[in-house]
Amino acid sequence: MTPGYYPPPLRAAIVGTGGISRTHGRRIRDLGSSVVGICGRSVASAEGLAADIGGGDVYTDVKEMLDRLRPDVLHVCSPHGHHAGQARAAIERGIHVVCEKPLATSADDARAAMELAAGSNVHAAVCLTKRSYPMVAELRSRVMAGSIGTVVAVRGEYLSSDNCHDNYGWGFDKSIAGPSYATADLGLHWLDLVEHVTGTPIALVDARFSTTRPVRIRDGEEVAIDVEDYVRVFIELADGTPVSAVFSGVTPGQPNGCAIHVDGRDGGLDWRVDTPNQLGHRPPFGSTEILDRDPPRLSAEAQRRSFAPAGHVEGFGDAFRNLFRDVYWSIAGTAVPYPDFVDGFRVATLIDAIRASAERGTAVEVPAPLERHAR
Amino acid sequence: MTPGYYPPPLRAAIVGTGGISRTHGRRIRDLGSSVVGICGRSVASAEGLAADIGGGDVYTDVKEMLDRLRPDVLHVCSPHGHHAGQARAAIERGIHVVCEKPLATSADDARAAMELAAGSNVHAAVCLTKRSYPMVAELRSRVMAGSIGTVVAVRGEYLSSDNCHDNYGWGFDKSIAGPSYATADLGLHWLDLVEHVTGTPIALVDARFSTTRPVRIRDGEEVAIDVEDYVRVFIELADGTPVSAVFSGVTPGQPNGCAIHVDGRDGGLDWRVDTPNQLGHRPPFGSTEILDRDPPRLSAEAQRRSFAPAGHVEGFGDAFRNLFRDVYWSIAGTAVPYPDFVDGFRVATLIDAIRASAERGTAVEVPAPLERHAR
Amino acid sequence: MTPGYYPPPLRAAIVGTGGISRTHGRRIRDLGSSVVGICGRSVASAEGLAADIGGGDVYTDVKEMLDRLRPDVLHVCSPHGHHAGQARAAIERGIHVVCEKPLATSADDARAAMELAAGSNVHAAVCLTKRSYPMVAELRSRVMAGSIGTVVAVRGEYLSSDNCHDNYGWGFDKSIAGPSYATADLGLHWLDLVEHVTGTPIALVDARFSTTRPVRIRDGEEVAIDVEDYVRVFIELADGTPVSAVFSGVTPGQPNGCAIHVDGRDGGLDWRVDTPNQLGHRPPFGSTEILDRDPPRLSAEAQRRSFAPAGHVEGFGDAFRNLFRDVYWSIAGTAVPYPDFVDGFRVATLIDAIRASAERGTAVEVPAPLERHAR
């Protein structure tokens, strides 16, 4: 059965009240579901979000919210360090979870959350949202179909200008955001894309961390920064394919510069999140083809994520809605693939390995993904 | 007062069940409003749309639907020839209207609808949706602020590959779609943009129509086509500024090629709907600046239409939601500018003048816009 | 026989000492030929050019130069109003001519020069240099080979920011530059391209002229400008194909914006002189192909104009050298096609017709090209 546009409506709750919470709240409502509860650090912040997204009871304790409201699904949008614990609180109560990335600030915490989810009946999703862009699905479909031949290399980057200034923010506080900034906040999307579109797991990482702005200003005072804002990484896939990337939160003029280039023996494919409706297809010689997101011409997996005609741009909001829609349909009993806690654990494993590699200055092997990790 | 994201919810009805009806239905629901009724040519088509957008009672007679359901607002998404009559049916019942473009297939019909709306208490909007893209608002703000100096020329095009085939469709049937295809279906957006972003009305049009595919196939039989699929037009603004454009429904590889270039004495500005998050700003010499949609750096009118951070693409769905949101807030008593039936009449006047010019092969003067036509 | 890179060396003379004279002088020498004489308005200006291009005797009277030096070829690089007369002086002496565009400032003058050339044994070329870019040859070859099907429309522009200021220059003086600026200086390249790449002559022109900067400053004083700096034009080809263009010398941020778009029933082709190594090929739906100038993959006519490998940019200098090379080989007895005085007369005819149309504000028929006008 092909699921319709609207999954059966759910009663959702959100924990966290920052910018991404608004995106969650709006996209939940886009799907016809409702936000029944909002949990913030303060009543004021929760009320602010409630006003913005049109309601929801206000809480400052996530467990209390879950116990009182018994929502169908909890969207975890809090700072990174709280993700796993809040996700577990939901799962323990039999409540489905849509968790912002990263699932946890360590592979151990991610594993615990994943195992809890595995032993439960809940759906537990992680917002590896790049997968929800139609042309990422098309990229993956083309690689899988052999249209560029055997993959011989992957290149790319996740560049951001988010922190091209000297201000401090919670993303630099290890006790809140965990021990990594650029890898855990930006790079993880790219790492997930590599495994997702090639279908081959990462086996080795060799990373170098830099902190290009080692001092930032909080409340007028200098704070020493000890998390990375710039990452260079070599990767080897399990079949030996060489991969390389840069992840940065300090690159001028790159508001959202996530790009992946997959090179095969017979061609290459290019995608960027800031022009998400196009996919470049490079034959070896003579030309480059710019593929438009034109629904009737896409693979099935791309088509089911694409609702507007060619030339009518779909973007960030559409990708989030696509992700939530897949999860909500799955909750409703119509199985649709979505990035789950197994993927969340996988990504946390990759982040940990990259961090370990950067600390040691040497390559670090990455364990194979879990068996059931069918992508 | 700055209106919030969600206007107070309305009970909406839709007449018409084609592709654009789905967009309306989904965007209505995005705003937290509901679709209570759907009117189609057949029960089956209305039921199809109802299934797709999650409900709504089904009708085949729009007046019956309006009388029985008494919706707050009617969205008119039917073939062009029905727009004005169905809009009037709503207005006569004191029901607000959001009408797909064109408002009518003749200026006379548009005038009648406009006058009916003017004498009523309803809000009556026309989907001149390009205005709802943030970077169109930015383009207009920059022109108005004098950042390119006096405007000396406007160039552009609305190219589409929609009909780069030989199939017949209702868009070619004058009795359904009215006497113009490429002008009334595509060009009108561009004509509206010219007046909207320059703030200066069109005074003269001089057009040439072509039918590049004069025969199309319906049910295996050849049908002679007598509406234009390719338009070349010269325009003069009231201050004498020269303008030129091409409107086409038969241009290969242009799924949605609406582009406008405004040239001033001190610079130029460029926008395209298929890369809507960018605005080109050309100083006379030495460089071109590509402006990103970065909310804190935009004009107020652009900012209020922009919800995602820079680099996080907003597109077609966002523009429609922006338009409906402005109308719904206005219905709720918070006045927000939106393209209304005065604009709809204006555009119909322009289409009629262009058609008359093409028929005669000479320039045709366009009456001044109505006095209250503050843009 | 395929001519080699270097034609047999010639003794060339140049009349005119502005910027384009330097380009001629250098490209003549690139081919191994020598510049034996330079004629300027003053000894000083001629000496300046001689110093710059490494020699040549200096004259202020072109006939004297021709009589004394008896060069093989005269390159006419003077202001437009002198072109035809100086070309005639050379032809009368049996000296070959390479004349900058336009051949003359009226069709009558161009015809006289053409007829003189036709009755002589000299080669007489006009610098319609856009034809000498490899990807223009490729565009033409693809149209001729039917790769986009029957041509249904041509669009484009020649935009320049040359005069985005208020300074006067000789280009605005009718007694020196002739009665047209934007058409005769810029648009003529585009007009020639349309006939060249489609193989179909222009039958009708319908133009509107604007002077967006009607006052300019010479020596601190205001001068009224009465030639056009902005042109809008409709064109019909002999087979009825609709064509439209803008020619402008006052468009900000367009240092050399010559672009042509040829749309056919089965696809479209796009070329721009400021990215001359690429050719866009648009199938009707789904993608656009960006063709690289990759010599082994080009048509014969494109290949013979292309010397660097793909990705190694060829440009303006290469195009001029290609043109001169074709003329010099022809002079040496190896016939290679180049734009000649028949083409120069054709273009002058088109300019005159456009000017007449703009004056009258109506369409003007253009006579068919001369019989021998095999393109």
Add this chain to the structure above:
Amino acid sequence: MTPGYYPPPLRAAIVGTGGISRTHGRRIRDLGSSVVGICGRSVASAEGLAADIGGGDVYTDVKEMLDRLRPDVLHVCSPHGHHAGQARAAIERGIHVVCEKPLATSADDARAAMELAAGSNVHAAVCLTKRSYPMVAELRSRVMAGSIGTVVAVRGEYLSSDNCHDNYGWGFDKSIAGPSYATADLGLHWLDLVEHVTGTPIALVDARFSTTRPVRIRDGEEVAIDVEDYVRVFIELADGTPVSAVFSGVTPGQPNGCAIHVDGRDGGLDWRVDTPNQLGHRPPFGSTEILDRDPPRLSAEAQRRSFAPAGHVEGFGDAFRNLFRDVYWSIAGTAVPYPDFVDGFRVATLIDAIRASAERGTAVEVPAPLERHAR
């Protein structure tokens, strides 16, 4: 003194008869100099080049050619392994040298050639030709002028599709081309650019080599390839700036993909060799500026390498001519900076270090450049 376009003419000889020899021969002649001798592996190959570039006596022994012809300058265009020896042969005879890159296939050989040159009176240049593009000079000038603030990172790549096939070629034969392919043939340009535009030497390299096509076909038989065709490299500059790059000879659809991105605290700069007339300038937020090569708006070092107006593309041939022109003027006694054997040795040192790093799989320190190495 500003040197003119044409340096005093020299008598040049060329050793090597492949594609790049043609480029040398033509650009030598562009400058008004002559090619008096050509040395090939066979008389036939030398005669082929002589026919192509219009003459020159033919030799198969470079020393014999030098002794007999006593040219002013030798252009070394042979396979890599012969560069240093042939350059030395010229220097020993007091003959100036323009040597294709790399100067040598090992740092030791490069040092010997450099030292020989240093003790002589000859000018000895290496074709690090990217420096001769005007917008590279502009990029360097802007970095030096502080327009992007302190450099915090450099990213980039040299990708080529040259060997996206299975054919063998001499570039894979260590005895002819030396022990590196992708680094020594492509990457060296990028390595030189990094030091050239930042003004800061490379202090550490950490590279990984891949051979993505380990078997190629020669004369119908399989040959095992043991040089790298794909390189990933981390670099640290002497001030700790992190740098990363990919060099590849096997990337589909990248005929000449050399790109460098220099990121500073206050902005970033981007350049690509396949669109060499543009330079991207990224402020931290809000927009990207695309700078045109517009001579009057460029830095002095960029201006002196730029001869065509903005929008009139300069490319590959122009860059080679610029380089030779600088060398020839220097030979004539007008000192103009050009990449010399000190630079050639520097690059060979970097290649050796990268190779050593790749072999060991660890970072390798790079000695500081020679003292006089003023860039």
